[in-house]
Amino acid sequence: MAKELIFGHQNPDTDAIGTAIAYSYLQNKLGYDTEAVALGEANDETKYALNKFGFTAPRVIKTASNEVDAVMLVDHNEPQQSVSDIDKVKVTHVVDHHRIMNFNTADPLYYRAAPVGCTSTIMWQMYNEKEIEIPQDIAGIMLSAIISDTLLLKSPTTTDQDKEAVVSLANIAGVDYKEYGLKMLKAGTNIADKSEEDLIDLDAKSFELNGSNVRVAQINVVDLPEALERKDAFLKAMDEASKREGYDMFMLLITNILDSDSEALVVGSDESKAKFEKAFNAKLSDSEVKLPGVVSRKKQVVPPLTNAFEA
């Protein structure tokens, strides 16, 4: 069987990288020949998790078709979030927990999606269904992915299935998930030694909303005032990125992981900003607005933006 690459989305987070590693292990057990790779460097949080469970970061690729004819996707399906030459390879498998958008294939494929908090929760179910034993390190990296995506089970995307998976995986991994989880999340909140350009690209995704190219970035912090001291520099970096990449709107969600509140910074045309304000029923003041309780891009940001841009 020809080798296939498995990867998550661009600007990978712990789910994108952790679930790729877990899926590759599972598929290889089932007779496939796969390698988990990544579409970017691991962030600090992911590095902490990889290190904790004894993994090295997956190799970073820029294109896939120079290596393989077929790939498997985790934690994404939208082509603009995938490898740059996704149209030149065949997608044979997808495991994801996002909406399906602009994902078209010529042939039938394996597709497994569920509206749960993390792709690793689906992966945990797949291991159980296939009755493949989960090694301790794989359990640890899947646990880390779920903690990351659900902000320690506090995000509104969290389902009972995520909670079950966390308890089961923490048991196999041999860690106290609350204690470990908070350490891991905090490892991802050190923004002091990173430039604004880097911070707005660490966990950023593009969405085509009714013809508009909308960028939504998110950073996790434990000290919101510290982050907002750099507001002008953030806005400048977002403005420059928008001009360079052609974004119609750029939104940065700065989330305090300790109290699950966020502050949003927004740059874009007056028309885009009006749509943003409509989406969240909130007025921007000097490009900034509080979004109390908003922590999930997928569940609390993209749907209202989609509705506002389509109205």
Place this chain on the structure above:
Amino acid sequence: MAKELIFGHQNPDTDAIGTAIAYSYLQNKLGYDTEAVALGEANDETKYALNKFGFTAPRVIKTASNEVDAVMLVDHNEPQQSVSDIDKVKVTHVVDHHRIMNFNTADPLYYRAAPVGCTSTIMWQMYNEKEIEIPQDIAGIMLSAIISDTLLLKSPTTTDQDKEAVVSLANIAGVDYKEYGLKMLKAGTNIADKSEEDLIDLDAKSFELNGSNVRVAQINVVDLPEALERKDAFLKAMDEASKREGYDMFMLLITNILDSDSEALVVGSDESKAKFEKAFNAKLSDSEVKLPGVVSRKKQVVPPLTNAFEA
């Protein structure tokens, strides 16, 4: 929990109707409130199977949004094969074995697809994963769906998983699958008492191929010469349907289920016919051509047509 409708594609076959019934039973066991319906009348083969296992044909609906806010799809995902107001309801679940095309959602959903011969094979796996006991009549209708889609496991779409499912389901249903299967398939081959207009619409699907609207219909027979005596009337009906519905090409695949060969009739522009000939590397003679061994629209017709229309 609000009621949801479950249905397969337009011009329903035994998979579309049988798997909808089986999925509704499974989901209701899991706590959902669902009803299996159909987007058209059951054909003769499906009626035979429904009758054999004690089911009445599901209620036929033309629209969904007048009844429910949310639906579950089986055996299709492409919007033009679905209910006419699919854009007005939320799709919460899909179980399918086709390519994914033009299927976009605003929110995450349950999506389960695999490149196997029949949707009921995936459904059988889902019952097993959820450890829900399959009643005898549900096993019978799922068995019928797999026999129908795989032409008694002889279609090139057939996988080992389909074969396993057939053996397991036949055992639960208490039938000899070969004997029953041939009787069921033959029940669908009586074309004598149907008009050409009806026959070209019984099992027909539309595909958008690079901007062209291509219709592919299939009928199963046991006596190919009998069917070809009506060739001129078939061509006339296909031509009229094309003008009425705006098809750029209409292809009718007449398949002899006993020897797994087909004869194709084709109407359309010279340009479309040239693409057809390129797709199958075969010359049409008086709008007709033999396609030896071709029995699967999904695996042996749509992919070569897609390639030819996109070249």
